[in-house]
Amino acid sequence: MPSTAATVVRRVREAMLRLVHPVEARISPDGRSVAVAAAGPGQAELVLAPVPAGRFGGSGGSPDAPPPVLRAPAGPDAPTDRHSPRWLPDSRTLLHIAENEGPSGTEVCLAALDTVSGTVRTVVRAPGAVEELLVSDDGNQALMLCAADGAEQDGMHLGLPVRLGAVPAPERFAPGTGRRSLHLVDLADGRMRDAGPAGLTVWNVAWRGGTTAVATVCEDTLPAGYYGARFAALDLAARTARTVYTPQGQLGSPALAADGRSAAVCEGISIVAGRPVVADLTTGNTTVVAGVEDATWLRFDDASPGALWFAGWDGTGSRVGHTGHPALVHWSGPVTLGGAGYQPALSLSGDGLLAATVLDAPGRPPEAVVTRTDGPDAWDWTPVTALNAPAPPELTGVRTEQTHWSAPDGRTVQGLVLSEGESTGPRPLAVLVHGGPAWLWSAGYAPGDVLGLAPALAAAGYLVLLPNPRGSNGRGLEHARAVVGDVGGADLDDVLSGVRHLADAGLADPDRAAVLGHSYGGFLAAQAAARTDVFRAAVVVSAPTDWLSFTHTSNIGGGYDRTYAIGGPDAPQELIRRSPVFARGGSGTPTLIVHGSADRVTPVGQAHELYRSLLRTGRAPVELYVYPGEGHEFTDGGHLLDAAARVEQWLATHLAPRPAAASRTAVPGDASPEPIPGTASTAGPDGDTPLEPSGPATLHPASAGPDGGVR
Numbered sequence: 001m002p003s004t005a006a007t008v009v010r011r012v013r014e015a016m017l018r019l020v021h022p023v024e025a026r027i028s029p030d031g032r033s034v035a036v037a038a039a040g041p042g043q044a045e046l047v048l049a050p051v052p053a054g055r056f057g058g059s060g061g062s063p064d065a066p067p068p069v070l071r072a073p074a075g076p077d078a079p080t081d082r083h084s085p086r087w088l089p090d091s092r093t094l095l096h097i098a099e100n101e102g103p104s105g106t107e108v109c110l111a112a113l114d115t116v117s118g119t120v121r122t123v124v125r126a127p128g129a130v131e132e133l134l135v136s137d138d139g140n141q142a143l144m145l146c147a148a149d150g151a152e153q154d155g156m157h158l159g160l161p162v163r164l165g166a167v168p169a170p171e172r173f174a175p176g177t178g179r180r181s182l183h184l185v186d187l188a189d190g191r192m193r194d195a196g197p198a199g200l201t202v203w204n205v206a207w208r209g210g211t212t213a214v215a216t217v218c219e220d221t222l223p224a225g226y227y228g229a230r231f232a233a234l235d236l237a238a239r240t241a242r243t244v245y246t247p248q249g250q251l252g253s254p255a256l257a258a259d260g261r262s263a264a265v266c267e268g269i270s271i272v273a274g275r276p277v278v279a280d281l282t283t284g285n286t287t288v289v290a291g292v293e294d295a296t297w298l299r300f301d302d303a304s305p306g307a308l309w310f311a312g313w314d315g316t317g318s319r320v321g322h323t324g325h326p327a328l329v330h331w332s333g334p335v336t337l338g339g340a341g342y343q344p345a346l347s348l349s350g351d352g353l354l355a356a357t358v359l360d361a362p363g364r365p366p367e368a369v370v371t372r373t374d375g376p377d378a379w380d381w382t383p384v385t386a387l388n389a390p391a392p393p394e395l396t397g398v399r400t401e402q403t404h405w406s407a408p409d410g411r412t413v414q415g416l417v418l419s420e421g422e423s424t425g426p427r428p429l430a431v432l433v434h435g436g437p438a439w440l441w442s443a444g445y446a447p448g449d450v451l452g453l454a455p456a457l458a459a460a461g462y463l464v465l466l467p468n469p470r471g472s473n474g475r476g477l478e479h480a481r482a483v484v485g486d487v488g489g490a491d492l493d494d495v496l497s498g499v500r501h502l503a504d505a506g507l508a509d510p511d512r513a514a515v516l517g518h519s520y521g522g523f524l525a526a527q528a529a530a531r532t533d534v535f536r537a538a539v540v541v542s543a544p545t546d547w548l549s550f551t552h553t554s555n556i557g558g559g560y561d562r563t564y565a566i567g568g569p570d571a572p573q574e575l576i577r578r579s580p581v582f583a584r585g586g587s588g589t590p591t592l593i594v595h596g597s598a599d600r601v602t603p604v605g606q607a608h609e610l611y612r613s614l615l616r617t618g619r620a621p622v623e624l625y626v627y628p629g630e631g632h633e634f635t636d637g638g639h640l641l642d643a644a645a646r647v648e649q650w651l652a653t654h655l656a657p658r659p660a661a662a663s664r665t666a667v668p669g670d671a672s673p674e675p676i677p678g679t680a681s682t683a684g685p686d687g688d689t690p691l692e693p694s695g696p697a698t699l700h701p702a703s704a705g706p707d708g709g710v711r
Contacts, residue, residue, distance in 0.1 A: 588619025596630025
């Protein structure tokens, strides 16, 4: 029989897999309906929710608002996935992308749904996977950003190539293949023509109609090129691009004014949350908007020329503001406001008096919400969907609390602590480190990074720390850039000082602490395991472990490592110095490695290298599990449950209470990492049935205890 903790972990992860996640919410121009793209078990669908008339009278709804449309179309030929809802100005027609699996592969279509009659018509078949869909202000045209079959995707999109047909044999890699391009569609007759700039890859685009668009572009078709993209004004008729702004960092979330004379874009680092930059497309002058940090969504306010609506991160929460109003920030709170890019975003009604988004908060399963943007009821979010009602009982006892502490150099570090039940003393501690590093743990119902283990481990009795060390979003661009040139240095100190903080408060047992991380967080977990004795167990998921091989094999290699100044062709020794496969300093930490076989962001070779390096040193147990077909994030429910069970078993084995004589002498305050040579690091002091392991390829030697040597 499984242990009680194993049973709890399984039940909570099963409950999380049953959740329906609203991906984005789009309010109709008349403010009467909200179209929601929802990802549930097995498919993505559209949900149409009326806006309550009594709550938002006038432009906010009416008694004759259309009834909800069926959550999934009936019939054997119905698409299996429907996403990217976009309203036409009539507030009746809803454009969207429909994907269906056919005998020759995935068919991707631009479709139009009549929300009154429920009928759907296909407008045109798309020439690739549609990554963005825009509608002209007059409703006559649509612009699609399409990724060709075989196009490489970044870690936010699973790190898997776009696959519309069968995997070619052989698979071809050549310059210029797998490009992202623009296609203009006439909605009346379905005619489509190429509109993107020849020879350039388009990553993000904004357009209001006509021949002018703005976009982030570069020559490289690989996601590595995104890290060096520039902001350009596009002529869709001539298919040309004119550079408007060359950034110091990375760009995202472009916006275009209705008159086509002004544009804006967020400048940040890596996974872009940053400062808005406004460009005059006539003069070429650019201005950074003062006082706005961590913005992830921009829209020009047509009623206030030159002013921008924005949404973004605020610590572990979200904020909404307006640059043309005396009160810059209208609302902020300890919740996550979600959009299609997994980051805060809004949708505004035609008059700007109503806003819709997805709200996800501790104790509140994610749902689409609506609010007024002015008046006494402004920014009072009201749910318009109940996709997760009732809330799963398995998660009701998990508490989320904000916390902060001081790093060795005095920097304040923020994070979240998850727990369940009343504390009767120090608990075993699980520190889960997010990826990015320019991502963050935000206040949500069931945080999903690191295999979605945070709520499950908290429910099983662990104290769970979700730190946002330097490099994370939510604290301004300086905080996010503070890791540049020092990856695995002071940011690791930030994580270790969080352990000391909870141990000193009597909440965590410092002798029963584990570190788990995904992607860049897995890199930090691997560094902590190799360089310190703070943790008795480590779990490394989809992580870069050898920066030298990473730069040559990852689809973001050469862009990501340059952005974070990890090293380069002229300084390969720097790439080696910062790689966990070469790290030494601790006496050895039992390490579990979990990876997807198809990941192209951190190729599976990264996992094999770490496994082999730890196996050779022989200082502590190590095991590797490789899951077939998985990318940078796991999506198969069976694989997620299997991995969760293996992680729980690993922690239970290595964090079990020890006799006093066998306890480690090192404590978190004394076990700081050995500085990396040549760096500026400030290092200082579930169901009742047992889960049968299946699926992954397994590599595990006989367990070998640490030899006590420091190397």
